[in-house]
Amino acid sequence: MKFEFDQSPKAKERRLVMKYAGVSLIGFCVDAAILHTLVELGMAAAWARLISLTCAMHVTFVINGLHVFRELDRKRLPRQWAGYMLTNAFGNFCNYWIFVTLVSTHWPVVSNHLFALGVGSLTAWATNYASTRFFVFRKTKARLRVLKISD
Numbered sequence: 742m743k744f745e746f747d748q749s750p751k752a753k754e755r756r757l758v759m760k761y762a763g764v765s766l767i768g769f770c771v772d773a774a775i776l777h778t779l780v781e782l783g784m785a786a787a788w789a790r791l792i793s794l795t796c797a798m799h800v801t802f803v804i805n806g807l808h809v810f811r812e813l814d815r816k817r818l819p820r821q822w823a824g825y826m827l828t829n830a831f832g833n834f835c836n837y838w839i840f841v842t843l844v845s846t847h848w849p850v851v852s853n854h855l856f857a858l859g860v861g862s863l864t865a866w867a868t869n870y871a872s873t874r875f876f877v878f879r880k881t882k883a884r885l886r887v888l889k890i891s892d
Contacts, residue, residue, distance in 0.1 A: 760809040761870050764801050769862055772797035773855060786844050786854055794833060798826065810878035821877055828872035832865035839864055 772793045779789035802825045806813030813821065843857035850856060 757809065757874070758870065761805065761873070762866075764804045764809055765862075765866055765869075767804060768797040768801040769858075771800050772862070773858055776854060776858060780854060787841050790837060790840055790858075794837060798829060798833065802826075805873060806878060810874070812878040812880065824877040825873060828876050829865075829869045832868035832872070835868070836861035836865035 775793035775796050776786075776789050779792060780786055784792075802822060803813070806821065806825075839861035840857045843851050843860060844854060846852050
């Protein structure tokens with residue numbers, strides 16, 4: 742029995758979203774682990790979050806470029822890296838702002854570092870997916886021609 746994937750554009754996009762979501766979960770785990778470690782070591786939550794977010798962004802850049810979008814290219818690496826960091830900056834700014842705001846409320850559940858991290862991360866996810874998908878790792882016209890010829 743041969744298993745075939747649906748090759749429609751909608752099905753391809755759904756698989757891409759699912760892969761991106763998986764990488765986002767990896768980034769979330771990296772972010773949470775580093776944040777927790779730094780806070781436990783006595784660093785202020787806001788500074789720990791800046792460091793953990795930066796580390797998570799770099800991890801997700803590499804995995805997304807290599808395995809999700811399959812567009813990471815040595816020749817374009819500096820431009821892709823800069824594009825990823827810049828286009829994700831807005832989503833990550835919202836992520837950070839929400840985190841700091843919730844932690845500063847000192848409300849019992851809402852100010853928990855991991856709860857605030859989750860809310861901020863979910864808020865940024867859709868914005869970062871769109872910018873990564875359509876601006877950073879988009880297929881160029883030349884690449885699309887090569888893909889059509891090889892199909």
